[in-house]
Amino acid sequence: MSMRVTFLGTGGAVPTTERNPSSVLVNREGDRLLFDVAEGTQRQMMRFGTGFAISDVFVTHLHGDHVLGLPGLVQTLDFNDREETLCIYVPAGIEEDIDALVHAANTQPSFRVRVYAVEPGEVAVRRDDYEVRVFRTDHRTNAVGYALVEDERKGRFDREKAEELGVPVGPKFSQLHEGQPVELEDGRVIEPEQVVGDPRPGRTFVYSGDTRPSAEVADAAEDADLLVHDATFADDRRERAVETGHSTARQAAEIASRAGVERLALTHISSRYAGDVSDHLAEAREAFDGEVFVPDDGETREIPYPDK
Numbered sequence: 001m002s003m004r005v006t007f008l009g010t011g012g013a014v015p016t017t018e019r020n021p022s023s024v025l026v027n028r029e030g031d032r033l034l035f036d037v038a039e040g041t042q043r044q045m046m047r048f049g050t051g052f053a054i055s056d057v058f059v060t061h062l063h064g065d066h067v068l069g070l071p072g073l074v075q076t077l078d079f080n081d082r083e084e085t086l087c088i089y090v091p092a093g094i095e096e097d098i099d100a101l102v103h104a105a106n107t108q109p110s111f112r113v114r115v116y117a118v119e120p121g122e123v124a125v126r127r128d129d130y131e132v133r134v135f136r137t138d139h140r141t142n143a144v145g146y147a148l149v150e151d152e153r154k155g156r157f158d159r160e161k162a163e164e165l166g167v168p169v170g171p172k173f174s175q176l177h178e179g180q181p182v183e184l185e186d187g188r189v190i191e192p193e194q195v196v197g198d199p200r201p202g203r204t205f206v207y208s209g210d211t212r213p214s215a216e217v218a219d220a221a222e223d224a225d226l227l228v229h230d231a232t233f234a235d236d237r238r239e240r241a242v243e244t245g246h247s248t249a250r251q252a253a254e255i256a257s258r259a260g261v262e263r264l265a266l267t268h269i270s271s272r273y274a275g276d277v278s279d280h281l282a283e284a285r286e287a288f289d290g291e292v293f294v295p296d297d298g299e300t301r302e303i304p305y306p307d308k
Contacts, residue, residue, distance in 0.1 A: 001029045003203055003303040005226065007267065007295040008044040009036075012232050013065040014271040020044055020297055021065035022268055024228060026148060026205055028130065031055045035146060035207045035228075041069035042076040048298040052080050056125055057088040058132065060209025061143035062097055071104045078109040085112040089124045089132075091142045092117035120144055120216070130202065135220035137211035140245035145209050147220045150202025153305075154178075162195040201306050206261075210268060212242065213251040221259040225303050229255060231266035231294075234279040249280035253288035262306070263291040 004027045011019030021038030025045070032050070034041075034057045045052060054077070060066055070088075077086065086109075090098050095115045102113050118124045120136035130150040137143045157177045167173065167190055172182040179192050204224040208217050211230050221227045232246035241248050247255075249266050256264040266280055273280070277294040284292045295301070 003028045003205065004300055005205065005228075005265075005303060006048055006050050006300045007265070007297060008041055008048065008050070009038045010267045010269060010295050010297055010299075012268050012270040013063070015040070016271045016274065018275055018297065019269060019271075022209070023069065024207060024267075025050050025054075028148070031127070033058065033132070033148065036060055036066040036209065037069040037073055038065050039068040039072070042073045044297065048300075052077055052082070054086065056132075057086065058124065058146045058207075059088060059090040059094075059098060060137070060145060060207070061091060061139055061141050062094045063141065063210070066209070067098065067101060070098070070101050071107055074102050074109050074113065075107055078107075078111065082109075082111045085114055087125075088113065088115045089118050089134075089146075090115060091144045092119050093142055118144065133220065136214070136216040137209055138214040138216075138245065139210045139212070143209055143211065145211065145217060145220060146207050147224070148205040150204070152199040153202055155197030155199050158195045158197065162190070165190055165194065167195070203303050203305060205303060210246060212245055213247050213255055218255050218259045221255065221261050224259060224261040225306065226263045226265060226301070227256050227259065227261045228265045228267055230268045231280055231284070232268045232270045234273065235283050236279070237270070237272075248283070250283040250287050253284035253286075253292060256290065256292070257288045261290060263293075263301075264288055265301075266292065266294045269294065 006025045008023040009020035022036040023041045024035045026033045032054045095117045099115045118134045123131045125132040133147045137145045206221040206224045206227045208229045229252035230247045231249040231252040233241045233248045
């Protein structure tokens with residue numbers, strides 16, 4: 001089952017010719033989850049071929065470089081004859097602002113738009129085999145981050161062992177893999193644990209939005225396969241990061257190291273660094289031994305299962 005992350009916007013508050021402001025799309029086997037919606041997001045979606053069949057939108061906070069793309073996106077979806085309800089999840093207290101923004105310029109889409117308030121510690125969305133959890137971040141305003149966490153998967157089925165035990169090829173294999181014991185013709189009962197391995201972990205994707213270094217983010221990102229973290233500044237602007245509620249690349253890497261994540265994506269890069277992110281990478285790699293990268297707009301990454 002595929003999980004593909006497309007970085008639609010990787011820049012800070014001021015867009016550049018190389019980087020649009022914040023937006024990340026996760027395509028999990030056809031469920032398209034959009035995290036933040038900067039101005040021009042709908043154009044980025046066209047440019048990078050993600051399609052517009054968005055399942056849900058998750059907003060981290062009410063700053064323009066994270067939400068000003070909503071009116072345009074809703075209008076584009078309307079022009080594309082969307083019929084399904086669009087669900088937008090936002091930190092509690094800003095739902096009326098987001099609803100007003102969606103309907104700016106007297107926009108009245110033909111489909112329903114529902115805005116839901118969420119609090120840290122809640123589950124925003126629960127699907128058959130994954131959920132999106134909400135956690136607290138440390139920014140200059142009411143802000144949250146989101147973690148897409150898959151359920152555990154079934155253990156591997158040992159076909160060779162099953163055949164050695166006399167289980168006939170066919171429906172009984174499926175029953176055992178589903179956790180049900182089966183009775184053989186000779187009266188013996190085969191239990192699932194005899195032929196099925198331990199449950200295997202699913203994948204975890206974590207999006208911090210804008211934040212200072214935070215224990216809550218580290219907790220939410222524990223053992224994550226990919227952490228997308230604010231890295232607005234390099235070490236030369238560490239004090240500025242504190243003042244504005246952001247992180248440096250090194251601080252993001254320290255959070256990733258503390259959480260034991262597999263991969264770290266540094267985003268929300270300030271326009272003052274133009275096209276040179278070498279310091280971000282060098283400083284982050286001093287603090288984190290895993291894979292670290294600064295994605296370009298349009299870059300796509302597949303998230304493999306941990307046991308692959």
